[in-house]
Amino acid sequence: MEYLEFETPIKELMEQYQTCTLVGEESGVDVKLACSQIEDKIIEKKKEIYGNLTPWQRVQLSRHPDRPYTLDYIKGIADEGSFLELHGDRNFADDPAMVGGLAKINGQSVMFIGTQKGRTTKERQHRRFGMSNPEGYRKALRLMKMAEKFNIPIVCFIDTPGAYPGLEAEERGQGEAIARNIFEMFTLKTPVLCYIIGEGASGGALGIGVGNKVYMMENSWYSVISPENCSAILWRNWEHKEEAASTMKLTAQDSLKEKIIDGIIEEPLGGAHYDPKTTFENVKKSILSNIKAFKKFSREELEAQRQEKFIAIGKYKG
Missing domain, CATH: 4.10.860 (DNA Excision Repair, Uvrb; Chain A)
Known part of the structure; x- marks a missing residue:
């Protein structure tokens, strides 16, 4: 440990x-x-x-190297042997930083999609620390459209410091890929559930973050920018990252208060890595209860509810 x-x-x-x-x-x-x-x-x-815990300490916990990642959640939640990973965007390549595929939860078919970090140094380099290229977002959209076609609920796991900022990503249309995903996710006619399990940063998170319900793990964060980069912009160094974290309102508790998310998934004492089994069970219960609730919605109502949810964010009374 x-x-x-x-x-x-x-x-x-x-x-x-x-x-x-x-x-x-x-x-x-x-x-x-x-x-x-x-x-x-x-x-x-x-x-x-x-x-x-201070906001900065929660940020540190969200990055803990022993914390479960997307594939850990899928393995812990899905019925044994049911997960079939799907690859490629049918356009350029397969992005290892974005994973996804079909699985069953208590017999219920689900399309899992999520950003995946690595455990070892070699794997982290291979998966670019969970930072997706455009082909990753295009793969995610391909899987979403497949799920919509067969009326299969979509579950997205978000844990990324942001979209990959490399030159090749920009050359292949990083901004367009993320924007396309956000646009298309608003019109999906199947339930979409999003879970921020670690870091939820910038457009890298939003690219798979438009859901009928959005939840955050107790020790995760969600913001347009990381505390370090916020500190670098405002103070021209990383020394004020703790102050930035406190000011940015990036914790799950802040996001729920501001009605940006729909709920917080409780973690075991000390964080998800102390007791992954209990963590997976908490998320599994949330997924199944939401799938059951959204079965009452028509395909058009699912689309409308998702749009209205995000339109309402930021409204205020003068």
Whole structure:
């Protein structure tokens, strides 16, 4: 388990617990009471730290290297052996930063689409840290249209620091690809559910982020720009990233308050990576309950509801 800087007190207690357990095993001395007391301290410290997280600390948690990614969610939610990954945009190439395919959840067919980061250095380079090229968004749109044709609900998992900013991406029409996806998603006549599971940055997130319902994991963030880049623009360095994070209202709690999202998916104490199984179960319940609710909608009503939802964002009374 890798620990972030603000998790150092928990790390120290965990090391004490491991030492206590080891001493008991090697010496044969009964240390159950001592270990139990350390366990209680760990729980108390977790509640203290994770119950008072700053926006910047939530940003750090959203990037935790042990945090589950899109393919982890699909594997944890879909019926065993049911996921069939689909590749290619039928135009240029297959983008490994954007994954998708058909699966079943409790027998219900679903089209999964999401940005995928990598675990190892080699995989991160291969998937460009979850930053999609235009062909990734075009692949996503192809899968959405396929799902619409067969009236299959779409579930999008968003975890990206943004669309890929490379020269080749611009040459192949990055802006047009994202804009096309946003436009087309507004007109899809099948349920679309979007879940921000980590980072939800800029157009990279919006390219697969127009849904009938949009949810955020408890320790995720959603904004037009990252705190570091916001700090770089305003202060010309990254030193004010914490201040930027607090000002930007990018947390799930802020987004719900501003009615940008429809709900927050609770994470286990410490974050999704502490107990992925419970995390997947929470998301699965949300997906199934929403699919059931939207079965009552006609295809035209699904399209209208999605449009009205986004048109309402930003309205205010003078």
